[in-house]
Amino acid sequence: MVKVIFFDFDGVILDSMPIRDYGFKKIFKEFPQKEVEDFLVYHNNNGGLSRFHKIEYFYTNILKKTISEKEIEIYANEFSEIMKNELINKKYLISDTLNFIRKNNDNFIYHIVSGSEQKELRFLCKKLDIDKYFKSIEGSPTVKNDLVKNILDKEKYKKEESILIGDSINDYEAALINGISFFGFNNASLKDKGQYLDRFINLEGILNGKL
The missing domain is CATH 1.10.150 (DNA polymerase; domain 1)
Structure with missing residues (x-):
């Protein structure tokens, strides 16, 4: 689960x-x-x-x-x-993702791990009014592999209960190195890496055992 x-x-x-x-x-x-x-x-x-x-x-x-x-x-x-x-304009938010985050906010613990500079990342999330959904918002200069590892260690999460969703090969590698499942999104070249989401609605089905 x-x-x-x-x-x-x-x-x-x-x-x-x-x-x-x-x-x-x-x-x-x-x-x-x-x-x-x-x-x-x-x-x-x-x-x-x-x-x-x-x-x-x-x-x-x-x-x-x-x-x-x-x-x-x-x-x-x-x-x-x-x-x-x-990037403070809400028109850039991906509605498919945001709908999933809002709908399932009580069902999962969310963290952001990004290559974006951390202060800027937190500024944008606050301005976009999405920071309230995430337990932590972490960015560079710490590399993503370490961002994930640090959170797993600090929160004592079980790896089999954790997944990473990303759109780049670096996201896949961060998940692989840390021993957690990877879901690719918004980048067709990742379709042979872990599982792939054409739409976030599919994630609900996968996590609920319906797909």
Whole structure:
């Protein structure tokens, strides 16, 4: 019986990926378009990784340049301001997910584990009026593997009673490493990883033993 659900944020609760694409294009506007486009492919294939990692990846792996921690922080702060201004609009909430969360709020314990920067993540959840549904809201720079592990350890949850729902390979890996079940969502390339949800209504059936 499942009692605990770990939710990824971007692409699962909030349809934010196009806005995050826009944000990265804006902070990297002084660089050649080809390099930025190559970076966006990496960004979209690794939705569960933090912006700190992605900014460093852009410099070291695509631009072949070095970047200091201070420079990473400057870019990350600029990116965060763009996100705070854009993503507080409730129109970006994924209604299918939100309906499940509201309907089953008394049946499960919810946690958010995200690659988004933690302060920004909590700010957005508060502004979107969804923070009340989650026992904790955890983000980067702590990597997702550790976010899940820390919560499992702290709350003493049973792994067989816990699942993670995500839209990226990094979410799948976080579930795999921590020994909990994974449900893919909103990314067809995950259909061979764990179980896959075309719609959240299907999750109710699975968890109730009807599917």
